[in-house]
Amino acid sequence: SFDGYPDGQVQAPVGDFFGSASGINPMDTIPMIIEPDGTMTCRFLMPFEESCEIVIDNLGAQDVNLVCSVSKIPYQWDDDKSMHFMARWRTDKETAYPSTSPDKFGLKDMTYLLTQGKGVYVGSALTIYNPSPIPMVQGSWWGEGDEKIYIDDDTFPSFFGTGTEDYYGFSMALDYRIMSPYAGQSKNDGPANRGFASNYRWHISDPILFLEKLDFYMELMTSDGIEKIEDFYYARIAYYYARPGITDDHVLISKDDVQYIERQPWLPELGSRYTGSAFHQAEDVIEDANNTRLIVDNLWADEQMLLWTPTVVGDEKTFNLDVTVSGNYKLQIVAANTPSSGKMSAYINDGQVNFYEVGRMGPTVLIKDLFDPYSTVSRSLFGTNTVWLNVGQHEIDIVYEGKSAESSGSDVGIDFLWLQKQ
Template sequence: MVHGQQKKIDFRTLLEEIISRESIAQYPIPYYSCRQFSSYDRSSVKPGDKSWFANWDRSMFIRTEINNGKKEYVMMDTQGPGSIVRFWMTFAGENAGNGILRIYFDHRSKPAIEGKALDILSGGKLAGKPLSTSVSDSTEYNMRGHNLYLPLPYSKHCKVTYESENIKDFGAKTGGEAVYYNINYRTYTKGTNVTTWSSKEMKSNATLLKKVQQVLLERKVNIPSNSKNYPFSGNLAPGQSIKVPINEKNSSIRRLCLNLSADRLEQALRSTLLEISFDGNKTVKCPIGDFFGTGYLLRTSDTWYTKVLPDGTLQCQWVMPLKSNCIFIITNNGTQNVNISSGKITTAPYPWSENTMYFGCAWQQYSKLHTGEMKNNEGDGAPFDINYITLKGKGVYVGDAITLFNTVYAWWGEGDEKIYIDNETFPSHFGTGTEDYYGYAWCRPERFNNHPFIAQPDGSGNFNPGYTNDLRFRVLDAIPFKRNFKFDMEMWHWTKAIINFAPTTFWYLLPHNKKCESPSDLKEARENVVLQRNQLISQVITNNKIEGENLDLINMSGGNFRYSNSVERSWSNNMQLVWEDTKLGDKLHLTFISEKEYTCNFKIVYSMNKDYGKFRISINQNDSAIIDGKAENFSLGNVILKSVRIKKGMNHVYIEPLEQSDSKSNKIGLDYIGVEHVEK
């Protein structure tokens, strides 16, 4: 059934909507708004204030109630008609997640759903996988995000509470249990006929529920028998394009698949561009790898809307309606030849109506973004909001993906999503962290790529320099808008960092909007993709100093290497290079770059404390100096290397331990190397 034709809403119709790919392309009738209750820090009240970035995003509730002698923390309280459509939680602290979750409908004093929170959300008490699950399977259970996608409709009212004796205070500022939650819910137009969820409804629709779960697990695309195929392929030199015109009335693209190959595949995935125009409206403009959810590194995934197969096949199954014609273009915007093979567009009839929307996709990259530094949970530091997308007109927002390259050993996604609908002055979606928005938790790097609506095909860059790729697609939690839509995301690192951050957004717009086009300009897609940290972090001596964390690691024969981040130490740039767990015979080789040749004295600044040891350091294999980091308390020490000959271009730093420490760490902390005196 097409979504726009539904008049009655109940558990059955919502289940059917989940697996109806066609319905998402219809502007919803009856209309609904999609909003969010969450545990975001309630001191965030005004954009521009420091408190706007307050980060006590846990154990924040609407109020407390005493019900039947039990103290319950109210997480959600809203008037209907409506439905819960996505419920995410994670926990920390003593007996975390063992509290009792209760869901009350229509002002009834007895909860319709009651039980341990983890049992309800991901433990299978209400539904099986993938509607009820936790991610990632590779992550320790208490560090996972717990997701419930089972629809829970209500006619008049819904209230959700959590009971736990371990909660000490709002925000968990003094300890106790930390409760994080995001609840997405629909509110239908007043008068919409919505049947309230009940266990009886669940039982009567058990067969359908089982079918929906199986369809979501298998994720097969059922193409109508009257479909048409448009094959395409070609070897594209720089600047060349493949163009596929489609002239069909009342039709739609149902599936798109292709293989892409090039000498530098990672660059080709970013610099090969996809553009699609529907009836003269160019609504899709995106690098091809980002469109299929893999970014510029090929990573397998299998979601409801996109797939990246082990053999490199890229596939999507968004339904993309067209009234009379469509032009599909792939352009090689790079500097190498790119081969497109096994390309195929599959179309099928689609009934065009006044509620039919065009599919859209936009991409942008924030290149060499200096992210804000998180100093504490009060908003101190340098956080800021970036914009994923701003859309005007009537439409529905249906998902997003991000690719990024992190350059430090620190979490990049402390920030919250803030979504404004139809000129809201305060976002109706205010989240609790980027990883929470994408369905996992606690910054975990473990991959998960087999859920229909969320994925992390690569989390290598979550705690370390490297690449991260996250996806979230929306079905029941899609967000309609009547006038405009704005999606901002906070940018917070645990320390200062320079990163590349590229969001891709997916949406539908009605054709009578004044400007029904993708806002992408794709200029950043011409940039070289980042595969190594030194592509973003300069190794060049600047202002007579090279930071320890800017030295490039060439080789390490033993021990462990990282950057230490702290706003409490007096390190330059709040960071230092750390080499630890070393033993006699280990060697560390680092490099930096000088723009000219000269002889100088170098001041080497290092950390001292109980777990630091004694090391020899030399530059360009000139005379060496001894760094003795042993001290009772933390402090900074320094040593001078005299008359070091610096070459124009690459220079080399060598470090080795001078003793075997009883302490496992036996580490050196290098803050920076400064030019003290240049000999004439």
């Protein structure tokens, strides 16, 4: 709170304030830095004329230990020009998409900020939890909605964007992390767009000035054909500078607002676009389970993931998948990316599988590196080969191909496999 403002110009959960929740999601941006050890740094300048009070309020049940520091510099307050820093957080829990609106995409406007007065808008951050059970972007994508920013006396928005993913700087439904100094996605649980995701956008080089008012909305909208998803969690924070006397629509944060959001148990579903395909839990179809164990967590389908720890390059595991309809198929593998993961290749009936190197497009590779430097995430490995498979049982061989120098282990974690009918 600056200069005696009654409820604090900055109000947000700690992780959300630093632009990346839930959890510790390392990122290095112009105004915000999160380091792997949990150190968080904010570099927004926060002017005040007479006083500044910083309060950390523990609304949870557990004890929390904090080490905090503040950097101070001389500043001459200007009664005609100086502004206070504002950070306003809000959340919608248990919402649904597509919504029940008459629009065929189920469009729903999510309010970021409604404010009256003079100021400068300098950034946004978003955290979502998406419970979609469809492990493909075409079945779980949520970010087609556009930003709409009304300035002063606008009757039509001055800013009318082309998609949430464009606003946050990655231009399509990416299912992996991408970060830059000004915009990015610092977290994506996966597979596809399921689970928790965090996005940020800093208007440092493109600040949005307003003299009388600013209204900021982001549409929550999916792509065509996605089934209705319930219990979608959508939390966002708006950062801006404002002249004293400004008012906005902020509501004080309650304990209910910051209740822990748990991943829910799930099983993969095909959705309407993938008829004829089938999922196979790795632990159910592995031929030899030596040197494997099950990791229990709701990140994984059916609450468990098969973790294999090979000992030498060339070790392999065989999975037997049944095909009930002859046809052309592509292999998809949902695997764990962790700080202790190694590299792997895959074969269908002795034919090697090409995978996209990153995500679901671009260059292909025969060996996939499952290493992630910071966290454990679920990633879809998209095979590009189309293979004819007759009715019957078919062997999928996964081969250990070593590890990167940065990895702390040789783990190969497989959640489930699926043959996607073409």
